[in-house]
Amino acid sequence: MSDATMSGATKSGPMPFSRPGPIIELDGVVKAYPLNRPLGAMLAFQPRPMLQAVSEVSLAIETGETFGLVGESGCGKSTLGRLIVGLGAPDRGRITFRDKDIYLGSRRELRALRRQIQMVFQDPYASLNPRMTIGQALAEPLRVHRVVPAGEVAAEVDRLLAQVGLSAGYVQRYPFELSGGQRQRVAIARALSVRPAVLVADEAVSGLDVSIQAQVLNLLVELRDRLGLTMVFISHDLGVVEYLSTRIAVMYLGRILELGPASAVFRRAGHPYTQALIRAIPAPDPARKTMREAVSGDLPSPVNPPSGCVFRTRCPKAQDICATMPPQVTLGRGHWAACHFATAPEP
Amino acid sequence: MGASAENAAGAAGVTAEPATIARNGGGEGDAAGSILSVRGLAVAYRRGGRALDVVNGVSFDVRPGEIFGLVGESGSGKSTVIRSLIQLLPANADIGGGTVDFAGRDLLRLREREMRQVRGRDIGMVFQDPLNSLNPVMTVGAQIGETLQGAEGPSQSRRERILAAMRLVHIPDPERLYGAYPHELSGGLRQRVAIAIALVASPKLLLADEPTTALDVTIQDQILKLLMELSGRLGMSVILVTHDLGVVAQTCQRVAVLYAGRIVESGPVERVFARPAHPYTAGLLQSIPRGPASEGRLQGIGGTPPSLDSIPAGCPFHPRCAFAMEACRTGRPPLVAHEANHLTACLRHGDVPDFAHV
Numbered sequence: 001m002s003d004a005t006m007s008g009a010t011k012s013g014p015m016p017f018s019r020p021g022p023i024i025e026l027d028g029v030v031k032a033y034p035l036n037r038p039l040g041a042m043l044a045f046q047p048r049p050m051l052q053a054v055s056e057v058s059l060a061i062e063t064g065e066t067f068g069l070v071g072e073s074g075c076g077k078s079t080l081g082r083l084i085v086g087l088g089a090p091d092r093g094r095i096t097f098r099d100k101d102i103y104l105g106s107r108r109e110l111r112a113l114r115r116q117i118q119m120v121f122q123d124p125y126a127s128l129n130p131r132m133t134i135g136q137a138l139a140e141p142l143r144v145h146r147v148v149p150a151g152e153v154a155a156e157v158d159r160l161l162a163q164v165g166l167s168a169g170y171v172q173r174y175p176f177e178l179s180g181g182q183r184q185r186v187a188i189a190r191a192l193s194v195r196p197a198v199l200v201a202d203e204a205v206s207g208l209d210v211s212i213q214a215q216v217l218n219l220l221v222e223l224r225d226r227l228g229l230t231m232v233f234i235s236h237d238l239g240v241v242e243y244l245s246t247r248i249a250v251m252y253l254g255r256i257l258e259l260g261p262a263s264a265v266f267r268r269a270g271h272p273y274t275q276a277l278i279r280a281i282p283a284p285d286p287a288r289k290t291m292r293e294a295v296s297g298d299l300p301s302p303v304n305p306p307s308g309c310v311f312r313t314r315c316p317k318a319q320d321i322c323a324t325m326p327p328q329v330t331l332g333r334g335h336w337a338a339c340h341f342a343t344a345p346e347p
Numbered sequence: 348m349g350a351s352a353e354n355a356a357g358a359a360g361v362t363a364e365p366a367t368i369a370r371n372g373g374g375e376g377d378a379a380g381s382i383l384s385v386r387g388l389a390v391a392y393r394r395g396g397r398a399l400d401v402v403n404g405v406s407f408d409v410r411p412g413e414i415f416g417l418v419g420e421s422g423s424g425k426s427t428v429i430r431s432l433i434q435l436l437p438a439n440a441d442i443g444g445g446t447v448d449f450a451g452r453d454l455l456r457l458r459e460r461e462m463r464q465v466r467g468r469d470i471g472m473v474f475q476d477p478l479n480s481l482n483p484v485m486t487v488g489a490q491i492g493e494t495l496q497g498a499e500g501p502s503q504s505r506r507e508r509i510l511a512a513m514r515l516v517h518i519p520d521p522e523r524l525y526g527a528y529p530h531e532l533s534g535g536l537r538q539r540v541a542i543a544i545a546l547v548a549s550p551k552l553l554l555a556d557e558p559t560t561a562l563d564v565t566i567q568d569q570i571l572k573l574l575m576e577l578s579g580r581l582g583m584s585v586i587l588v589t590h591d592l593g594v595v596a597q598t599c600q601r602v603a604v605l606y607a608g609r610i611v612e613s614g615p616v617e618r619v620f621a622r623p624a625h626p627y628t629a630g631l632l633q634s635i636p637r638g639p640a641s642e643g644r645l646q647g648i649g650g651t652p653p654s655l656d657s658i659p660a661g662c663p664f665h666p667r668c669a670f671a672m673e674a675c676r677t678g679r680p681p682l683v684a685h686e687a688n689h690l691t692a693c694l695r696h697g698d699v700p701d702f703a704h705v
Contacts, residue, residue, distance in 0.1 A: 182651075210592070276565060281564060284595075293568060295568075
């Protein structure tokens with residue numbers, strides 16, 4: 001292999017050398033949730049207020065990459081993740097898996113399709129059935145989706161456990177007997193049991209102590225590389241997202257404000273919000289202590305987001321023009337920021 | 348009771364000189380110049396007829412005007428430590444020993460009535476979830492004023508003091524928000540109200556238990572900057588309990604690392620982060636992602652923390668420690684000076700030059 005291809009492989013991260021193109025595509029995806037009204041508003045037949053969870057999101061996730069979705073609470077990253085695995089249809093727009101709409105088709109087709117996209121949630125205690133042993137929890141999807149012949153289920157369960165670093169002895173245990181890290185390993189094994197092409201991890205390591213979080217992160221890296229998984233990694237923790245992701249999208253109030261290769265987003269953030277988010281992470285290095293606030297003010301309500309650029313109410317650079325929709329300014333290869341004041345680098 | 352006399356072995360003042368520690372066993376370490384001195388604190392929880400040692404022989408000093416970090420993972424006993432300082436422990440907890448010297452009094456010997464005078468007035472508290480710690484049916488102003496109850500002065504000056512406290516924590520438009528209820532405020536504003544409640548009586552010490560854990564990162568950043576500003580401006584000491592080493596690095600001057608209810612390392616933040624003298628601290632620091640996985644995997648720590656009913660004998664960290672030797676399995680390592688003011692409870696701190704780079 002030549003040096004050129006070597007460096008190319010490093011840059012794009014641990015992924016297959018050929019890129020067959022996007023595996024998941026989102027086109028103009030919108031999702032809003034109705035909120036409850038006070039009684040008076042209800043009697044006056046006022047429309048229910050809507051919470052804009054995801055507004056006009058379009059993106060393509062490439063086969064084999066790890067796509068990081070980062071943002072603070074209420075930014076819509078979890079809603080987007082749920083839409084990608086088929087939990088709740090978008091109000092508008094399309095989500096496709098290998099060019100097939102994941103919300104259109106017969107039950108049978110959708111079931112086969114959605115088996116390909118699996119999810120790991122934040123709280124494995126809530127996502128594992130407390131009355132099922134670990135063995136039962138892992139065997140269930142194998143039987144439902146007929147992944148292996150009935151006679152091989154037990155052996156497959158052992159293999160799945162080994163794959164996430166747990167011994168076969170865990171088959172007989174119940175979730176309450178496991179630590180948080182062990183439970184999350186089981187949740188990962190269960191998601192992988194149906195041999196999906198895409199794994200969506202929503203705050204999958206956020207509830208774990210840092211030493212255990214490191215173990216689970218390393219497990220995810222190892223599994224991804226070994227199985228050639230495409231991953232959508234959703235987290236509020238930029239450090240964790242940077243560790244895993246090849247590309248990153250930064251979300252705020254339902255919109256993507258910046259998208260690009262992970263290294264570019266971290267080193268040459270173009271959107272004032274991304275810059276503030278990076279500055280706000282408390283660096284574990286006392287030599288890099290700062291006294292200044294990264295950004296002032298509070299998140300506006302997602303029920304009534306600002307017009308134009310949604311970040312303008314907190315943005316230090318905001319001008320009158322920011323009340324109009326910002327353009328997607330290209331900052332580099334595959335790197336853009338939706339900001340009136342983002343500038344393309346000098347050629 | 349699970350508390351025992353072995354506390355003294357681990358009881359070494361953070362501010363003490365190495366020689367003092369060796370001579371006194373730390374029990375009477377040099378507490379001069381500190382506003383709070385904890386020695387040999389032991390707390391046990393009764394559970395199913397057994398006593399579980401949650402905190403065992405914890406000693407540290409807090410200096411005037413500093414932010415002192417108490418860091419550890421879940422179950423390390425960090426919240427129990429600060430709650431026992433002001434006797435806010437659950438009913439099944441027993442303080443089994445130790446002293447907490449604050450302004451010449453041992454807080455552990457105060458009766459509830461006396462303790463109530465200390466809480467709020469001398470020592471303020473801020474907890475993790477402001478929505479739980481605030482009263483939902485009381486206005487912001489009334490809640491801040493509650494701390495002043497019994498304080499002399501006409502009601503006009505009382506309102507002024509409340510508004511001043513609201514301005515102090517940068518609550519925008521305090522006149523208007525004086526009459527607001529907690530549910531009308533954002534998470535960040537609620538935590539500012541909680542801090543105003545803690546500060547309105549001008550305490551000398553603030554206990555902050557994971558004050559930013561429930562907040563988004565940009566709001567966490569604002570609250571941490573506020574705590575630093577207030578500590579500096581008011582000359583107030585803060586004990587900041589957190590699981591986040593980044594938070595410690597950004598806000599604290601000194602730090603103590605807890606593991607299985609014991610302090611395993613303490614010292615100035617710069618030194619502890621640059622040259623950790625305990626393998627557990629080094630492992631924690633190596634567990635934090637600082638760049639893409641392709642540039643290096645996380646070293647981390649193998650295994651899991653012990654549960655409270657099966658804390659290993661000897662050094663509680665030895666089953667997970669890459670440097671453990673036979674002696675680590677039997678004797679509990681005392682907290683000794685690694686360098687001046689930098690203490691470690693590791694038998695091998697002398698012969699392994701740098702845990703972080705091995």
